[in-house]
Amino acid sequence: MTNQNQTPASKMPEVETVPTAWQRFKDTHIWNSFIKDRVAQISLTIFMGYVIMALFAPVIAPFDPYDPTQMDIMNSELPPSWDEEMGEEQFWLGTDAQGRDLWSTILYGTRISLTIGICAVLLQATIGIIVGLIAGYRGGRVDSILMRFADVQLSFSTMMVAIVVLAIFQASFGTELYQDLAMVMLILVIGIAEWPQYARTIRASVLAEKKKEYIDAARVMGLGQIRIMFRHILPNTLSPILVISTVQVANAIISEASLSFLGLGMPVSQPSLGSLISSGFEYIFSGAWWITVIPGVVLVVLVLVMNLLGDWLRDVLNPKLYKG
Amino acid sequence: MIAFFIKRLAQAIVVMFVISIISFSIQDNLGDPLREMVGQSVSEAERQELRNELGLNDPFLVQYGRFVKNALQGDLGTSYFFKEPALDVILGKLPATLELVFGASLIIVFLSVPLGVYSAINPHSWFSRAVMGFSIIGISVPVFLTAIGLIYLFSIELGWMPSFGRGDTQPMFWGWESGFFTWDGIAHLILPCISLASIMLPLFIRLIRAEMMEVLQSEYVKSAWAKGLNPRRIYFLHALKNTMLPVITVGGVQIGTMVAYTILTETVFQWPGMGFLFLEAINRVDTPLIVAYLIVVGAIFVITNTIVDLIYGLVNPTVNLAGKK
Numbered sequence: 001m002t003n004q005n006q007t008p009a010s011k012m013p014e015v016e017t018v019p020t021a022w023q024r025f026k027d028t029h030i031w032n033s034f035i036k037d038r039v040a041q042i043s044l045t046i047f048m049g050y051v052i053m054a055l056f057a058p059v060i061a062p063f064d065p066y067d068p069t070q071m072d073i074m075n076s077e078l079p080p081s082w083d084e085e086m087g088e089e090q091f092w093l094g095t096d097a098q099g100r101d102l103w104s105t106i107l108y109g110t111r112i113s114l115t116i117g118i119c120a121v122l123l124q125a126t127i128g129i130i131v132g133l134i135a136g137y138r139g140g141r142v143d144s145i146l147m148r149f150a151d152v153q154l155s156f157s158t159m160m161v162a163i164v165v166l167a168i169f170q171a172s173f174g175t176e177l178y179q180d181l182a183m184v185m186l187i188l189v190i191g192i193a194e195w196p197q198y199a200r201t202i203r204a205s206v207l208a209e210k211k212k213e214y215i216d217a218a219r220v221m222g223l224g225q226i227r228i229m230f231r232h233i234l235p236n237t238l239s240p241i242l243v244i245s246t247v248q249v250a251n252a253i254i255s256e257a258s259l260s261f262l263g264l265g266m267p268v269s270q271p272s273l274g275s276l277i278s279s280g281f282e283y284i285f286s287g288a289w290w291i292t293v294i295p296g297v298v299l300v301v302l303v304l305v306m307n308l309l310g311d312w313l314r315d316v317l318n319p320k321l322y323k324g
Numbered sequence: 325m326i327a328f329f330i331k332r333l334a335q336a337i338v339v340m341f342v343i344s345i346i347s348f349s350i351q352d353n354l355g356d357p358l359r360e361m362v363g364q365s366v367s368e369a370e371r372q373e374l375r376n377e378l379g380l381n382d383p384f385l386v387q388y389g390r391f392v393k394n395a396l397q398g399d400l401g402t403s404y405f406f407k408e409p410a411l412d413v414i415l416g417k418l419p420a421t422l423e424l425v426f427g428a429s430l431i432i433v434f435l436s437v438p439l440g441v442y443s444a445i446n447p448h449s450w451f452s453r454a455v456m457g458f459s460i461i462g463i464s465v466p467v468f469l470t471a472i473g474l475i476y477l478f479s480i481e482l483g484w485m486p487s488f489g490r491g492d493t494q495p496m497f498w499g500w501e502s503g504f505f506t507w508d509g510i511a512h513l514i515l516p517c518i519s520l521a522s523i524m525l526p527l528f529i530r531l532i533r534a535e536m537m538e539v540l541q542s543e544y545v546k547s548a549w550a551k552g553l554n555p556r557r558i559y560f561l562h563a564l565k566n567t568m569l570p571v572i573t574v575g576g577v578q579i580g581t582m583v584a585y586t587i588l589t590e591t592v593f594q595w596p597g598m599g600f601l602f603l604e605a606i607n608r609v610d611t612p613l614i615v616a617y618l619i620v621v622g623a624i625f626v627i628t629n630t631i632v633d634l635i636y637g638l639v640n641p642t643v644n645l646a647g648k649k
Contacts (some may be wrong), residue, residue, distance in 0.1 A: 129436065155577060277469065
């Protein structure tokens with residue numbers, strides 16, 4: 001971490017200046033606990049590594065897995081290059097059943113998995129924040145109707161809803177059209193199925209914030225309800241949002257992988273990590289372990305570091321999270 | 325109590341009604357049953373005749389009325405593929421799935437309570453740290469990867485366990501064939517149950533630990549210590565009781581979730597249960613079977629949620645059963 005080198009500087013006697021944003025950030029609780037927590041540092045480093053892999057996949061990848069002219073069936077199921085007998089130098093992680101370079105495919109797959117995870121959570125957060133703010137701020141009948149809705153939605157597990165909805169869409173659209181829409185469908189389904197998580201947490205914090213004096217002050221000043229909700233209450237509910245978002249992205253990535261594994265997610269021609277594992281599973285019995293194991297490890301490490309970061313954030317920010 | 329019961333029952337009926345509407349609109353719009361039933365060589369006139377015979381040309385409301393009337397009599401249509409009543413096909417596979425869920429629940433209950441309580445009592449011991457470390461890894465591994473890993477290790481490399489199917493089953497009452505009473509059946513159950521349990525076990529360990537730690541901070545536990553009670557009595561009688569309250573609620577919801585995850589485990593292990601059947605039905609566009617599955621699973625969700633709410637109301641005296649303010 002380069003950030004660690006800068007820590008001694010903050011201990012030096014400072015000249016009287018207006019503190020910059022960076023200097024103010026260095027005094028915060030979150031930064032102080034970050035520089036003490038080795039696990040959080042490692043997790044963040046690995047996570048940033050993933051983000052860079054995803055963002056620059058087309059630059060890093062030696063091959064383009066979406067380009068059929070670069071696929072050669074003669075290259076299929078080659079083991080990683082450290083296998084002396086069979087491996088080839090140019091495919092360092094081996095190739096999959098269609099002769100695609102596994103390393104390039106994993107880079108593109110990580111990109112797809114992260115995109116779906118983040119977009120789905122953005123959708124969840126948007127719906128959940130709006131519903132939670134309205135339910136918490138307005139209270140009364142609006143509140144009880146919206147929360148009843150959330151209860152019913154939560155009582156059906158996300159996985160169940162997602163499997164049923166996607167399966168029916170696939171059956172009614174036909175597989176080909178479905179494959180073109182798969183990414184949008186995954187984002188929509190995972191995004192819509194999990195909004196109550198946000199709505200309940202936000203509602204709980206809004207109820208706590210609403211009683212405070214600054215809200216009364218804002219109301220006395222004659223500010224509109226929407227302004228009070230979004231400009232005054234929302235910024236004070238950010239820490240629970242941050243904590244659940246980290247964990248929710250991890251969950252969304254797992255859901256996407258599971259759905260793709262069932263054949264309801266990303267198609268093999270545009271594989272996410274889950275569909276890559278799924279396509280490799282057919283070959284694991286014939287000894288081609290790397291098509292399943294390597295993307296599996298990549299997926300687990302990604303989800304693991306996000307969960308570790310989420311745990312760390314929860315301990316540091318210690319928000320009042322809604323308990324089930 | 326009765327008012328609470330009626331309220332819950334009304335909510336359950338509303339939810340089932342919504343499920344029936346969704347199921348019916350699926351049945352009405354999804355796929356072309358004729359294409360699945362007859363081959364390419366059947367002429368257009370014969371197709372039309374078959375359509376009329378099946379009632380596929382009737383108006384929407386007539387069809388919905390017929391659907392509800394039949395559904396209430398337990399008739400959810402005939403599976404296009406099996407040529408048998410869809411409900412019978414689903415219920416025939418239900419025991420396999422329930423045994424999977426039951427086996428996984430046993431693993432979860434017998435591991436999560438002692439591990440969670442132990443790591444709450446001794447939060448700094450190396451064993452608790454190992455348990456917590458294991459649990460965060462467990463949360464991060466998708467259930468199908470656990471299943472694949474178990475198959476690879478125990479079936480392919482070591483050859484200790486069978487990798488697919490149910491093995492020998494013992495016929496029980498009402499056509500229930502159980503795998504719990506033969507060694508072969510149990511051997512087939514172990515890996516699928518472990519992988520199904522792996523998704524919930526870490527959640528429960530963490531939940532029980534967190535709740536227990538909170539309870540141990542409370543005043544009444546402190547006063548129990550001050551009275552000089554036996555530590556074992558404090559932990560397992562006084563503290564555990566209040567720890568389990570939130571665990572019951574979460575547990576009820578998770579039983580439903582487990583039914584969803586059986587689809588994944590059953591696919592990996594080719595377990596002949598409802599979930600595997602459902603995916604096959606999707607691929608064959610076997611609409612009556614899809615609808616029957618949705619209704620059976622919906623009913624399982626609604627029943628477990630209702631029962632859990634009632635139990636929670638019974639064991640927790642602070643819940644206001646009648647809903648009065």
